[in-house]
Every structure is written in structure tokens, then in C-alpha cells.
Amino acid sequence: MSYAEDLSTASSSQKTKDEGADESLEVDNSKSVLLKIATLYAEQLMSDLTLEVAGVGYPAHRLILCASSEVFQIMLMNREWSEWRESRIVLQETPIAASVFPHFLKYFYTGQIKISHQTVLPVLSLADKYNVKDLVTLCLEYMSEHIAQAAKRGYLISWMQYTMACGHDDVAKACQNFVKWNVEWVWSDGELAELEGDSLLLLLQQSDLVLHNEMSLYHFVVRWLDKQRERLNTSDLSEAEKKSHLDSLVVAVFSHVRFPMMCPNQLAKLLLCPLTQEHKEFFMDRMAIAMSYQSGQYERISEVQQTEAGRLLFTPRLYTEDTWGGVLAVDNFHSLPCYHTRTFIFSTRPSMADVAQDKLIEWTVDLYPKGVWFRKSMMIVWAGTYDVPEAVLRTVRLSITCQTCPQYSVNWLGEPDTLGPEVRVKIGILVWGVQKGVEHVVSVVERVHRFSGQSRVLNIDGALDFDELNTPLYSPAAAHTKQGSRCPKCTDACEAPEPKHLLGKHRDQLRIQVVIMPLTDYCHVGALP
Incomplete structure (x- = not known):
């Protein structure tokens, strides 16, 4: 029997005796023990090693x-490493990592560390480098809970690029989603300077980018390119090398800007831009493709659609200008009765191209934020009459009806009498929310659907979680203690969690934006559900 098993058996035996005597008392003095260990660090008692970082010894x-x-375990216990017998070890750290190293080391002794938007990334980099798993988890949790604040303060791009590079997939995905669905947040000069070329290319290839229109994305890329030009001007490269590098950047990034999604008026303005004049051959080719699409000369662009990148040029993103949808705002949410329905009506253009724009497509959107109630009814068909039982669905439903498609009917033989024109669209449901007081688009649901006389209505469930949306406000989460006491993971008093999807001063406004983009048969929509 092992020593550990002996201890377990003895402990179990002693516990039985103590229970019988009813005199046992379990004492938890772990805080005192931790304080003693922390004292070793604070007073530098009995240290047997010095870590040197940026010229400072710890x-x-x-x-x-x-x-x-x-x-450190491998470094200090493996005889194959020279450090195992050294009393002073020099660690090579970046300046920003060196600035937080004393706090990082103190965490080893106390289990406590202060992290902020500014320091969490260097602390995480040290935790990754030295494989301090519990600290890695704490940093990633902090990031996931402060993404909106990081965007507001200009740290989100660096968070996104680091977590992508280091395989922290969940946080990286959350950062990417925030950037895609709130592109304007990364338009500050500081964020543009942080944005690397590979990250920008990945961003430009996404069809679920949420932005005003494609023209606004063009201006964003131009600003990013200006930042790269400034960086090149301070480098030691020759003028020829700078020009060659800049030319390659222009081709790489603007190849993913979807010029066919711009209207002729916007394309005409681009012809006068200095960048277009400087790279005339490249941009003229792109403009010709866009103008052929806009004028309905689709046979001229058939060759472009042979590649994946070519097909994406004719795939719309999620444009938020009024032409393509509307905002559904529901005030006084908590006073709404169960199974309440709110109806919104708007119209969109039938095509991205500048042809056949004389007739708009009319849409009706019915929002059921408090569940759906189907009353008991009777259905009369040729075979007889059937009772339809009452049903209640605990779901947040958006019911989208294409009013332009004629009503479906059948003739006396039961055959389709009216099929009507088909309308193929990509629908984006943009759900707004709040994190740490910052309002933003928190989730996006996409659907590709073909409306016709036989299929005029599309029901979308699950864009919002019903239970989360309809849970009473300000009830502390299970992971936290009551307001004013301390949370096991925090050193400060916890506040009750804020409602995720409700906005406004009183947290009583639900905001959803519906975007409906027309698709043609040569639009590539990937694997959208």
C-alpha cells in the first residue's frame, strides 16, 4: 500500500472514530498558510534563485x-538544462512583458493579480510562455467578458491577433465576431496601426461583415493603406523597394473589395481618387467588371465567376443603409404581455445592380419576443375538417413575409394557379446587446431563402435565447454571490449581471436590425444555413 493510501485509510478510520465521539471539527486555515507563502516573496526570505528580467533581479x-x-519545472529540475544549477537566470522578455513581470511572479506566491485592458495581454503572454494554466484561464475569461470595452479603448485588434496566433480559439472567435459585426469600432488610427495585413485579408473575405455599404469599406482600406505607407517611409528600404511593397499591398487588399456592390455613382467618384489614378490599370479592370454587373451585362463577367474569389465579388455583405432593411426597436419590453406581436414594414431594392429599380420589394416582419401562441382552430380541406390543437412555443420568432410575391392559390383540380416571381435573398438578423455598458451588435443570424407564391413566409427562431431574454432583471447569476458580498473569482464586490440583450437607461429596449440583400444565381453564399 502506498504512503498516500495509508494516509487515506488512517484519515477514514480517524474520521469514523471522531464521528462516533461527535467531537471532530474541520479547520480551514488555508488563508494563513497562503499568507506565510506570500511573506516569503514580500520579504525576500530564503530565496535560492534570482530571475533577471530587463536588468532587474527578482x-x-x-x-x-x-x-x-x-x-520552470523542466528548466530547474532537468539536468540537461544549464539553468538547473544556476543561481541567477536571465529571462529574455519584451519590454511590455517585463513591465508586468513582478506582478506575474507575485501571482505564484499569492494567487492574486490585477489585470486590466492594458495589462491582460502581456500577462497572458507570460502565462502562455511559462505554461501557467490557471493564469491563462483567468486572462482569457477576463478578455471574453471585456471585448466591447477593449474595442472602445483600442485594444481589441491586438487581443484578436494574439489569441488567433496562440490558438485561444474561443476568445479569438469572439474578437473576430465583434470586429466583423462592428467594423466601425476598428476605424481609429490606433487600431488601424495594429491591424496586420493577414488579419485585414481575412476580414475582407467575410460575407457577414456588417457595415453601411461597400464604399465605406473601401475608405477603411484606403486609411489602412495610408498607415502602411507611413510605416514604410520610416523604414530603411530603398524607394524602389517601398514602391514595390506598396503596389503588392494594393493588389492584395483591394482584390477583396467588392466593387460590383457599389452603385454607378459611387464607382464614378472612385475614378477621381488619387489611389485609382496611381494604380490605374488595376482599378480600371475592377471598375469595368463592376460597371458590367451594374448595367446588367452579365455575360461579360462570366469568366470572373470561375473562381471562389471571383464569385465572392458578386456576393453582398450585410449592408445597414436604409435601402436594405430596417431597425426593429421595442420599448418598454418588461410591460409587454405574453405572446405579444410587433409588426414592422419596409421595402428593399430588387437587385444590387442598377437595373430594374422601378419597383421595390415590400416586406412585413412580425416579431414575437414573448413566445408564440397558436390558438385551437379548425382546418377545412377537401378531405374534411380537422381540429388543430392549441400550441405554445417558448421561442423568440421573426416571421418575414414577402408582400411582393402574389398569394399562392390552386385551381379546381388542386394544381398551382399562381406561382408568381421568385425573390432569392440573403437575410441577416443583427441582434443588439450591451457588455459593460457598451452597446453593439452581439450576434448575427443569416438565412438564404427563395420567396415565391408558394413560399411567401419565412420563420426564424432562435435569433435570441428566449429564457435569457425573458428572465427577470438583476437577479444575481448562480456563479456569483449576493450583491455586496464577494465572488469567489473576484477581489472586489460583484454586481448583479446586466441583461445582455436589453438596451437603454432602464434596460427595457430590445433592438433588432433586419437586413435583406438580393441574390442572383451567380452569387456565392457558401454554407449558409
Whole structure:
């Protein structure tokens, strides 16, 4: 029997005796023990090692380092590493990582560390480098809960690029989604300077970008290119090398700008831009493709559609200008009765191209934020009469009806009498929410659907979680204690969680934006549901 098993058996036996005597008392003095360990660090007692970072020495203890970090454990216990016998080890860290290193080291002794939007990334980089798994988890949790604030303060791009590079997929995906659905947030000069070329290319290839129109994306890319030009001007490259690098950047990034999604008036303005004049051959080719599409000369662009990138040029993104949808705002949400229905009506253009624009498509959107109630009814068909039972659905439903498609009917033989024109569209449901007081688009649901006389209505369920939306406000989450007391994961008093999807001063406004983009048969929509 092992030593651990002996202890377990003895403990179990002693517990039985103590229970019988009813005199046992379990004492938890772990805080006092942790305080003693922290004192070793604070007063630099009995240190047997010094870590040197950026010329500063930090006394430490091999035992604590090995217990906290797998990397230090290998470094200090493996005889194949020269560090195992050294009393002073020089660590090479970046300046920003060196600035937080004392807090990082103190965490080994105390289990406490202050992190902020500014420091969480260097702390995470150290935790990753030295494989301090619990600290990695804490940093990633902080990031996921402060993404909106990071965007507001100009840190989101650096968070996104680091987590993508290091395989922190969940946080990286959350950062990418925020950037895609709130592109205007990364238009500040500071964020543009942080945005790397590969990240921009990945962004430009997405069809679920939420932005005003394609022209606004063009101006965003121009601003990014100006930042790269400034960076090149401070480099040691020759003028010829700078020009060659800049030319390659122009082709790489603007190849993913979807010029066919711009109207002729916007394309005409681009012809006068200095960048177009500077790279005339490249942009003239792109403009010709766009003008052929806009004028309905689709045979001229058939060759372009042979590739994946070519097909994407004719795939609309989620444009928020009034031409393509509307905002559904529901005020006084908490006073709404169960199964309440709110109806919105708007119209959209039938095509992205500048042809056949004389007739708009009319849409009706019925929003059911408090569930759907189907009353008991009777259905009369040729075979007889059937009772339809009452049903209640606990779901948030958006019912989208194409009013332009004629009503479907059948003749006396039961055959289709009116099929009507088909309308093929990509629908985007943009759900607004709030995180740490910052309002933004928190989720996007996409559908591709073909409306016709036989299929005039599309029901979309699950764009919002019914239970989360309709849970009473300000009830503390299960993971937190009552307001004013302390949360196990926090050193400060926790506040009750804010409702995720309700906006406004009183957290009583629900906001959803519906975007309906027309599609043609050569639009590539990928694997959209």
C-alpha cells in the first residue's frame, strides 16, 4: 500500500472514530498558510534563485516556481538544462512583458493579480510562455467578458491577433465576431496601426461583415493603406523597394473589395481618387467588371465567376443603409404581455445592380419576443375538417413575409394557379446587446431563402435565447454571490449581471436590425444555413 493510501485509510478510520465521539471539527486555515507563502516573496526570505528580467533581479524560490509553472519545472529540475544549477537566470522578455513581470511572479506566491485592458495581454503572454494554466484561464475569461470595452479603448485588434496566433480559439472567435459585426469600432488610427495585413485579408473575405455599404469599406482600406505607407517611409528600404511593397499591398487588399456592390455613382467618384489614378490599370479592370454587373451585362463577367474569389465579388455583405432593411426597436419590453406581436414594414431594392429599380420589394416582419401562441382552430380541406390543437412555443420568432410575391392559390383540380416571381435573398438578423455598458451588435443570424407564391413566409427562431431574454432583471447569476458580498473569482464586490440583450437607461429596449440583400444565381453564399 502506498504512503498516500495509508494516509487515506488512517484519515477514514480517524474520521469514523471522531464521528462516533461527535467531537471532530474541520479547520480551514488555508488563508494563513497562503499568507506565510506570500511573506516569503514580500520579504525576500530564503530565496535560492534570482530571475533577471530587463536588468532587474527578482529573488525567487525554486520550489514555488516549479509548482506553478511546467516550464520552470523542466528548466530547474532537468539536468540537461544549464539553468538547473544556476543561481541567477536571465529571462529574455519584451519590454511590455517585463513591465508586468513582478506582478506575474507575485501571482505564484499569492494567487492574486490585477489585470486590466492594458495589462491582460502581456500577462497572458507570460502565462502562455511559462505554461501557467490557471493564469491563462483567468486572462482569457477576463478578455471574453471585456471585448466591447477593449474595442472602445483600442485594444481589441491586438487581443484578436494574439489569441488567433496562440490558438485561444474561443476568445479569438469572439474578437473576430465583434470586429466583423462592428467594423466601425476598428476605424481609429490606433487600431488601424495594429491591424496586420493577414488579419485585414481575412476580414475582407467575410460575407457577414456588417457595415453601411461597400464604399465605406473601401475608405477603411484606403486609411489602412495610408498607415502602411507611413510605416514604410520610416523604414530603411530603398524607394524602389517601398514602391514595390506598396503596389503588392494594393493588389492584395483591394482584390477583396467588392466593387460590383457599389452603385454607378459611387464607382464614378472612385475614378477621381488619387489611389485609382496611381494604380490605374488595376482599378480600371475592377471598375469595368463592376460597371458590367451594374448595367446588367452579365455575360461579360462570366469568366470572373470561375473562381471562389471571383464569385465572392458578386456576393453582398450585410449592408445597414436604409435601402436594405430596417431597425426593429421595442420599448418598454418588461410591460409587454405574453405572446405579444410587433409588426414592422419596409421595402428593399430588387437587385444590387442598377437595373430594374422601378419597383421595390415590400416586406412585413412580425416579431414575437414573448413566445408564440397558436390558438385551437379548425382546418377545412377537401378531405374534411380537422381540429388543430392549441400550441405554445417558448421561442423568440421573426416571421418575414414577402408582400411582393402574389398569394399562392390552386385551381379546381388542386394544381398551382399562381406561382408568381421568385425573390432569392440573403437575410441577416443583427441582434443588439450591451457588455459593460457598451452597446453593439452581439450576434448575427443569416438565412438564404427563395420567396415565391408558394413560399411567401419565412420563420426564424432562435435569433435570441428566449429564457435569457425573458428572465427577470438583476437577479444575481448562480456563479456569483449576493450583491455586496464577494465572488469567489473576484477581489472586489460583484454586481448583479446586466441583461445582455436589453438596451437603454432602464434596460427595457430590445433592438433588432433586419437586413435583406438580393441574390442572383451567380452569387456565392457558401454554407449558409
